[in-house]
Amino acid sequence: MPQGSEASETAVTGAGAPAVCPFPLPRQYPLDPPPEFARLREQAPAVPVRMWDGGRAWLITRHAEARAVLSDTRFSSDVTRPGFPTYYEGQRVVIAEAPSFIRADPPEHSRLRRMLTPEFMLRRVEAMRPAVHETVARLIADIKQGPDPVDLVRALALPLPSITVGRMLGIPEDEYEIFQKLTAVNLSRDSTPEETEAATGDLLAWLDALISAKERHPGDDLLGRLVAEQVAPGLLSHDDLVAMARLLIVAGHETTANMLGLTLLSYLRHPEHFAGIADDPQLLDGVVEELLRYHSIIQIGLARVAIEDVEVGGVLIRSGEGVVVSLLAANRDPRTYENPDEFVVARPGAPRHVAFGFGVHQCIGQALARLEMRELLLGVVRDLPRMSLLHPVEEIPFRGEMTVHGVHELWARR
Amino acid sequence: MLAAPEVFDQAEDGLVCLLRERPPADSLERVRTAAYDCPSRAIALRAP
Numbered sequence: 513m514p515q516g517s518e519a520s521e522t523a524v525t526g527a528g529a530p531a532v533c534p535f536p537l538p539r540q541y542p543l544d545p546p547p548e549f550a551r552l553r554e555q556a557p558a559v560p561v562r563m564w565d566g567g568r569a570w571l572i573t574r575h576a577e578a579r580a581v582l583s584d585t586r587f588s589s590d591v592t593r594p595g596f597p598t599y600y601e602g603q604r605v606v607i608a609e610a611p612s613f614i615r616a617d618p619p620e621h622s623r624l625r626r627m628l629t630p631e632f633m634l635r636r637v638e639a640m641r642p643a644v645h646e647t648v649a650r651l652i653a654d655i656k657q658g659p660d661p662v663d664l665v666r667a668l669a670l671p672l673p674s675i676t677v678g679r680m681l682g683i684p685e686d687e688y689e690i691f692q693k694l695t696a697v698n699l700s701r702d703s704t705p706e707e708t709e710a711a712t713g714d715l716l717a718w719l720d721a722l723i724s725a726k727e728r729h730p731g732d733d734l735l736g737r738l739v740a741e742q743v744a745p746g747l748l749s750h751d752d753l754v755a756m757a758r759l760l761i762v763a764g765h766e767t768t769a770n771m772l773g774l775t776l777l778s779y780l781r782h783p784e785h786f787a788g789i790a791d792d793p794q795l796l797d798g799v800v801e802e803l804l805r806y807h808s809i810i811q812i813g814l815a816r817v818a819i820e821d822v823e824v825g826g827v828l829i830r831s832g833e834g835v836v837v838s839l840l841a842a843n844r845d846p847r848t849y850e851n852p853d854e855f856v857v858a859r860p861g862a863p864r865h866v867a868f869g870f871g872v873h874q875c876i877g878q879a880l881a882r883l884e885m886r887e888l889l890l891g892v893v894r895d896l897p898r899m900s901l902l903h904p905v906e907e908i909p910f911r912g913e914m915t916v917h918g919v920h921e922l923w924a925r926r
Numbered sequence: 927m928l929a930a931p932e933v934f935d936q937a938e939d940g941l942v943c944l945l946r947e948r949p950p951a952d953s954l955e956r957v958r959t960a961a962y963d964c965p966s967r968a969i970a971l972r973a974p
Binding site: 583626629630633634635863864869870871872874 | 962
């Protein structure tokens, strides 16, 4: 397919084919995908869409093809390659400022990621449970002493992952306030592009100083271990560690915070689904997986570019063509899930969702995300049993315009 | 490891390790799930 700006929507595949949709597409109901997704998913396993700069990309909307593309190394994650789709002007610059392994391909990707794999493996994350439990308890205790009604985003959904990732990375307690301030700008809808860019610069500068301090005195934390085991022997540069730290902070913070906000929303809308979770670990696990599937917070999609000709579900994608894998569409695929647009706690035998992606880039922090979701739910069910939503869904401000879906505010009566 | 912890585990470096090369018949469903879920496609099932 030709790249470049085309002013009008024209059929790419020939006479009678539908016009090419602009992408991304807006939602109508905030908890459901854009209505066009269902039609596009029926149309073909890969459909052409038009990006902000007029370039074309293939949109993948089905669960099976999403898994196939994301686990196929003929699709590259390298944003600098020609044809790599971006969602807005300046996205390439933001990424290039501190490129991390999320934008790398094997073998470089593998080399960098494996430095972190032990930190995020299941056993290590399970060991964090008491600390996460304690943080949840403390935040809930503060809520009980604080104002009523309360914004649960500010009081619970944001601070839990912030404190958790800060503890994990080894951010000194006296730097927490700065850390929270620097990361908050990214998450605020009131931030202008200039403010976000400035905040990114400030965050990188602050991380640079923090990591330099750790190079002098590495402690017993993730950053300290990476300094001692990778930077000191020359396996990882200082700048690459700064980029890695920034990735972990953004990924461990923004994504989890929004998933926790939506978790609380789902819980408050239908507390009856969650009633037995304290006594039934399998139920709790099922609830967590269904929350992940239903909300699919990476709402635009995962971008890739083909580096060879590849056939996907019978559609030929040529080398150099961009691909966007919609996790949201794939997780609502009726071929994979019965009543996909409903929140159904028990889906026995259902294939695993792709909310964390798939392939070698699948979210490294997923065990930690699940742990935070579990502990948060257990805490609110136990300690805030009479909590209720202040507003109906229609009046809650959602982050429809951001890369990561969520709620800006979630007011509740405790 | 989530799907079939008696068959798969994670070594200290985080890479998957196989505990039982021939899993028992009653774990077959869960081993299939583990193979399906494995994001790096590190697990393959072969008939004996």
